[in-house]
Amino acid sequence: MNAAANEANRPRVPLRDHVAHSIRRYLGDLNGSGTENLYEIALRELEIPLFAEVLEHCDGNQSRAAAMLGIHRATLRKKLKDYGLG
Template sequence: MNALYALRSDSPSAVATQPALREQVAVAVRRYLADLGGNTPDDLYDVVMREVETPLFAEVMRHYGGNQSRAAAALGINRATLRKKLKHYGLG
């Protein structure tokens, strides 16, 4: 089973009913592009990364009780990069 299902659910049965993260991103990007009404975005990558990274870092930091070393290890990035991202997004 995909580990990116129902990340916040405590119920094993909810795992099978929640769409995967990649599906949620695809739906959101599709909706964003449709809402542009034919206009071409010039910073779509930055918009998506900002929208995804902010809650990702916030939730991982919350999960690890603010421990940057553990959070960085879980994210697979070094602590300096995590600190830089936290500062960039106003999370730390």
């Protein structure tokens, strides 16, 4: 079986599992020190690569990217500006 067929037959790991793994690792890396605003930090750290990857997938077309994300194009444009991505 070729690599593409193996990839297609492999069960998909839900995104939440990847996120949970990253959060566990981040909390472990804190090594007992606390953090404030974890919710805000986590959202920012998720949104930046999410927007970048979806935009690349959509060849930079913000209308298509916003539709794929399920948000208004103006919201996407504001977030991109806030994050220095556009």
